[in-house]
Amino acid sequence: MIRQLWRLTYALSLDEVSMCAPAVYAERKGRAWVLERADESGYEGVACVDDAARLAVLLLRAYKRFGLPWARDWAHGLIEFVKFMQEDDGSFVNFILDWDGKKNYHGPTSYPGGQPWLARGLWALAWHYIVFEDMDSLDRLRRGVELYLSQSHKFMDVNALVAYALLELYDHTHNQDFLGVALSICEEIASHHNHGLLLISEHDVYPHLWGYIQPGVLFKACQHTANAEWLDLANYSLRSYLAPMVRSGFDKTTTIPYEVSSAVLNFQLAYEHTADEEFSTLYTKAKSWFYGDNPAKSPVYDRNLGMVYDGIDNKVVSKNSGAESNIEGAMALFDDLPWHQYKLSEIE
Template identity: 25%
Template sequence: MVSLVRLLFVFFLVLFWNASNSLAQRTTPRYVNLSHLNHLYQSVQLKTSGIDVGTIAIYSEAPDYHLVTDADEGFTCIDDVARAGLFLLGEPDIDMNQDKQTKLRTMVEFVLQLQAPDQEAGAGYFYNFLWPDRTINKTFRTSVAEPNFWSWRAMWLLTEAKPYYQKREAELADRIQAATQKLVANMLRDYGSQPKTYQVVKGVRVPGWLPFGSGTDQAAIMLLSLNTIYQQHPTLDLLKLIDALGEGILSMQHGDKNRFPYGAILSFENNWHAYASDQSYALLRVGKALNRPEWVAAARREIDHFYPYLLRQGFLESFEVRSTKKGMEPVRTSRFSQIAYGIRPMIWASLEAYEQTKKPEYAELAGKLASWFLGNNVAKAIMYDVATGRGYDGIGATGKVNYNSGAESTIESLWAFQRLEQYPEAINALKKYN
């Protein structure tokens, strides 16, 4: 009898602890605030098909944050809708929040509807922009269906969304699978058998088989998506393409702890730019999944040596390098503009390094990098407003803040804090710097 009483006591104690812990998690204030993202969101009906899709306005201008259309491009694009969809997929309450589920569903539909059909040029790739009259922009250079950022971001969302919908909406999962297969077929055709050739730019040897020859920024997004597909349906052709992309990225890494550019992975030719620098994050994720220790080591080399260098510089926007007898040296360096899209990739990579190693210095680094958003920057200005959910569009050359709050800046800011919230150690580090 005594044992039964003790057992019941322990049982109810565990129940109480779980309930209290759950309540604490629900009531802990979040850095993530979807208010402005919801302001940017709109469900519209495509003119050609009559299908409802979810859109994210590309521009929102201060001080009233009205939505703005670009005359050449349109009012919304896959680049931003796909990122917003990926953000929603990562929300901790996505399985319970009907509003987020509805928005995600319409965003996935947007992406599917913008894939070029078989009879059109660029079939299997994706158009990017939508005009205000709800027709697809098929002609402007940043919107044509081609192997470019927006096609890779479309694939990123679709590959992550497919497992989510397999048990919830099988018909949609099948459509995602069909769209992805078309795109992968294009990728295998266009990149799967590229010869491993190099060219030399200002003495720097760069690969010729990545997007636009040496685009490691785009190759990183491709790696993430292709690895997701490979984990579900492994094929030799897919693995060869993944390995080729990884090899190309590694060939663009230069320097080490003591030599400039301190392990940085160049973005394109002899250039490095902060935006879209997801190479280390991709190498860590895919390197771990495929047992490529050299990929993981390369990523950690950039995180360990180049990220601290950027912090010491007060961050950089871009630089060019040339190769000399003494090694790599910069020939042009730009400090501005500084944008959320240049900070978030480093936070993700640092957190992934922490996830894989549990070394506290990586959580510390992620928190310090994230403090840029909350005022620890050259302008001493808030770049992500927790109260409104606005991510501001950047810090200019004079240290002046652009207080417009478009889709890219908002989503990249939300992405940074969504990931940080999963690691209390990084949040504690963040608080030290603000």
């Protein structure tokens, strides 16, 4: 999957700054892979903050853990792209329309101020500061957080990602301001539930699985504050809703890697807080979906080709392999990947 992400990554020079970004999609055309544009909501563009920011976080984690120079250099290029896409008010434009760097200011999944790509941009900036203590990244993050707090929040999965980023930043800086904002966001997350089941929005009956990390984030928050209500909500949501899904191998019509990686993160954070072996078992079980423990009975992670496919639909594994699937797969399987064995050449 790291190899596929390398294949998808384009080098750019915008505003006289060298940077890079992963192409959004790749579809299989015979024996070849063809890079595709995002057009699910009308034409959106060729690359986006959503993917570049997550890939930057992945590589910054790899550099922090393993000290790999190629991960450092790749991450720097991605961070420059994220910074290029940030506006003066702290918001982000999500997509570039072409490889000349024209920003998509008007698309429904790209306009400045959209919260999902704002959250992911902030996560990347937080990690850039965690690893390199880059003051420009910290200043940009502060502007973005200020903007985010000025907005109303409809979607608790986005809230959870912002809180998670700030909790990780607090672990590094011990800055009480970051912790205070994270805990206030967690309070809002905890207010959105249906008889104990944490929800994405107030209109949900059951939450979708992709990006559903609220239980895990509440567990992480409780490392810094004693809140029995949050622990009850997190426990109930994982044990009653997510655990049966994981035990079934995500036995539903369609499952994408982002859904599975979100489950993996939930059980990882739950185990880190509780040391409950059931959570450890569910963490391992969720990861096994990528290796073939799924309704298709076939791996979604192709070790030989170095890629994660785009999911399972009606018990058939997709033959396409885009950026998000490989990023989320690598997030989920981070501890399983042979990081020191990757030999990556210069991005062309």
